[in-house]
Amino acid sequence: MPLITLKAQIHADPQTEAVLKDAMFCATKVYNGLLWHLRKEYEEKGQVNISHKNLNRILKELPRAKGYYSMSVQLTRDEVREAYKSFFALKKKGLTQYEAPGFRRKGQLSPLKYVQSGFKVEDNKVILSLGTSREDGVRQVSFRISHRPDIKYERVGELSIIYDKDSGRIEARLVVEVKACENGGTGKAAVDLGETVLMACAFYDGTVMLYSGRLIKAVRRYWQKVRTSLQQNSRRWKEIAHREKEQVEYLLHVVTSHFITECARRGAKEIVIGDLNGIRESIDYGDRLNQRLHTWPYRKLISIMKYKGALMGIIVRDDVDERRTSITCHACGKIAPSNRRHRGLYACSCGWKAQADINGALNIYERAFQVSPVKGSSGRVARPVAVSFLLGWHGVTEPKRKGFLRASACGCPSIY
Template sequence: RPGVEYERVREVSIIYDKGSGQFEARLVVEVKARGNHGQGRVAVDLGETVLLAAAFEDGTVLLYSGRFIKAARRYWQKVRARVKPPSQENPRMSRRFRQIARKESRQVGHLLHLATSHFIRECVQRGVKEIVIGNLTGIREGMDYGPRVNQRLHAWPYRKILHMLRYKAALVGITVRNDVEERGTSRTCHACGQVRKANRVHRGLYRCSCGWTAQADVNAALNIYE
């Protein structure tokens, strides 16, 4: 990868992909992290419609849309609906079903790489030393927005996003914290601390009776920042 220096090769493997009928060469190298003299922090709220909402110390806010990923998933869901799915009688996926899964994974992965790489570059330019992300462990348990929405939210790649941010940040000497409680941040007013679900007027607006108004995901990110 351009701009990445590695110290030594750890593993080389050649694998045959039955689905594509091609050989893949995989190279694992040991990379030395670049030095980072930054002192800043940035808080990140992960979501679905807004993939990343980032609040920097200097007041800068960055929003990364998740709509392209949602559109890709909807498209492949329609394609998948035309193919016979695995069943109890025949649990093995068909060749076509596996191909669809691989194509969807690659497309979504590419979009995630674009967003996370751009965000890490912004962090480097703004002198960030630490990224703070809300801990989403167990946050989807007990959610009930109906079968369709529940399935969509549970399939959202939070873990994959976090993994990408961790290793990309490590390459440029930025640490990632993921130990801040996420629960309740979207309902809590950053200005006065009032917790009220109705304050989230709609998907993109948070408005509190104290006068505080902000983009809803930014409000959540600022609460994570605390």
């Protein structure tokens, strides 16, 4: 069964919420305590021992380790260990600009993580174990959760309690097993992600689709202008950032839902996406364009597509090398940046002409499956179907009401 991460709101009384926050604060103290001892060890011995045995020895010296569930304490320990392992890997590659893992901010609420044990979820009621050694004597807490009603899951494998600093609420994240829809398709599709053209999609039968990203760009640009007149990290600044995040994520959900539904209708069983890992570190187009690209929500888009694909029985993977796919001719294989004549057009001397992002998607398809979905070696690709989405909200003076975004938005696609 496919696994998806389900976001849920927590409904708890003030006393329960206070206990949860205290346990999350304990997780921060344990994380920082482990780092402090490791740094001290490095100063004294010139090396750091991140073995489980050494970290467990340090945990016995941290009084806050008794403030939450023992298995969750071990997961905090593993976070520290993985942070140092990543640092050592970077250092081994000669990347000296990276510093050792840093302390978490004083007062920060770290996630409480539970894997397989220490929690119980029944009929939207959660029971969490906090161990047997808390100073206040509280061993467990219970509270209700609410989430999307259309998701039916078989089993909860992991549970995390997190603090959402944008909304200021404690929330739950459940990794659940869901029953996927039957999918007897054998087709495939490839996706090239971008900013102006959010997704360029090529299907196994040679048809292509474009999903516009202009509305997402407009939303982000608008709210960024609004925030420039506000003090950073002020209450109003955070409200604006949270509203922008909600609106962008809503649009990503609308786009991915339409695309996954289209894939299922066409009998697609597998979707491949270009591997964009490390793209933020490799781009440098000036301060203004860098700021836009560094906030480009491609990871969120891929994450949403993966779990929605899992629900429809469609495999989504993003492990295809997409280097030079945008400047490579799909017909003859010639690599020439000059072939991108202007925004939206790729034209090669061999006679191949196509929308530039579609050309990239076709190249990703061919790299992934060693076959081209387009017959013939030259000519034009059939005119793509372009999909755009219109919303009915604007401005910063929208009345504050729960769920205003979904209530006031029109997510109906306009296809032209």
